[in-house]
Amino acid sequence: MPELPEVEVSRLGITPHILNQTIDKIVIRQRQLRWLIPEEINDAVGLEISAVKRRAKYLLIETQAGTIILHLGMSGKLRVVPVETALVKHDHVDICLSNGMCLRFNDPRRFGACLWQASDSEGLDIMNNLGPEPLTDDFDGQRLFELSRTKSQAVKNFIMDNKVVVGVGNIYANESLYLSKVNPLKSAKKITKKQYLLLAENIKLVLARAIKQGGTTLKDFAQADGQPGYFAQELHVYARKGEECKVCSTEIESVVIGQRNSFYCPKCQA
DNA sequence: AATCTCGCCTGAAGGC
DNA sequence: TGCCTTCAGGCGAGAT
Incomplete structure (x- = not known):
């Protein structure tokens, strides 16, 4: 499932093939x-x-007139293929280029999006009001601490709130909380400043590491060249219910928080 | 204002 | 074999 690292890996994969190319045609099926x-x-x-940029989990394909905004949703995949390449099920959009290649968007679950933001517009609502990028200096533990003082919600929901910080999805929220020894169910305002400083660093670490590994391949994600990502091998708690904690050998537990399955070590994250 | 719940959607997996 | 149910979940909209 594409989270920020997967979107970034896709961006890095497709950019050399589409940058400075002219868009000949857009085919929408x-x-x-x-x-x-x-x-x-x-x-x-x-x-x-x-330009080919990324903001949160949105991929931004810029032209003089405006920007094509792509979101991979839960199951979206981008491939750069010769335009005559045979279609497969759920190939919804082709952005055909003058070099004979096309950027092909496939998304079985259709939770993804393909939007247009004109250069002279005020910007889409979904793009405004986004919090800071996690891998920049605009995001740190101080911010988490300050914003959390009035928040009674679970800390896991708090760090997955796009207004707090963008791009922290379920997998990486679980992993960064584990590395920081913070219980995902704990109220956000009860987490100490010291813990938030550590948590912010671990969010950055986990996301950066996942990008380096080419993303996390569980069921759906593949890089632009179709190769899987390798971060799944480094997961400590996600999807490991019943398996042993790599630190203390306690069985990993799961609990639903905010309708998302959450994984943690009951001993390390007491 | 803050926070929770719903719904969109398909495919994989498990039960019978 | 095949039908049914359950689960996966990002994120905006609506409810509480």
Whole structure:
């Protein structure tokens, strides 16, 4: 499932193949993703891709007229393939390029999105009000500490709140809490400043490490070249219910927090 | 204001 | 074999 590292790995994978290429045509086979793909996306046709960026888990493909915004949702995959490559089920969108290749978006569960943000617009609501990027200096333990003082919610939900920090999904929330020896169920305002300083560092560490490993391949994720990511081998708690904690050998437990399955060591994260 | 719950969607896995 | 149920979950919208 694509989280921030997977989106970044996809970005790094596709950029050399699409940067500075001209968009010849956009083929939409399934318009109904999380949101309808807007007609205005065709304003990008005939224009050159000037940059490929990422904000939170959104991939931004920029042109002079505006930006194509892609979200991989739960099961989205991006491949760069020759335009004549045979289609497979759930190939919803092709962004065809003048070099004969196309950026092909496949998403079985259709939780993903393909949107258009015109250069002269004020920006999409979903892009405004996003918190800081976790891998920049705008995000640190001090911020977590300050924002959490009034929050009674579970610390795991708190760090997964996009207004607090973007891009921390279920896998990496579980892993960073484990590394920081913080119980995911604990109220956010009861976590100490010292613990938040550690937690912020571990969020950065886990995300950066996962990007280096090419993301986490569980069921759905593959890199732009179709290769799997290797971070799954480094998971300490996620999807390891009943297995032994790598530190103390206690059985990993799971509990549902905010409708998401959560994993922790009851001894290390007491 | 803060926080919780729902719903979108398909495929894999498990029970019978 | 095949049908049914359950689960996976990002994130906005709506409810509490």
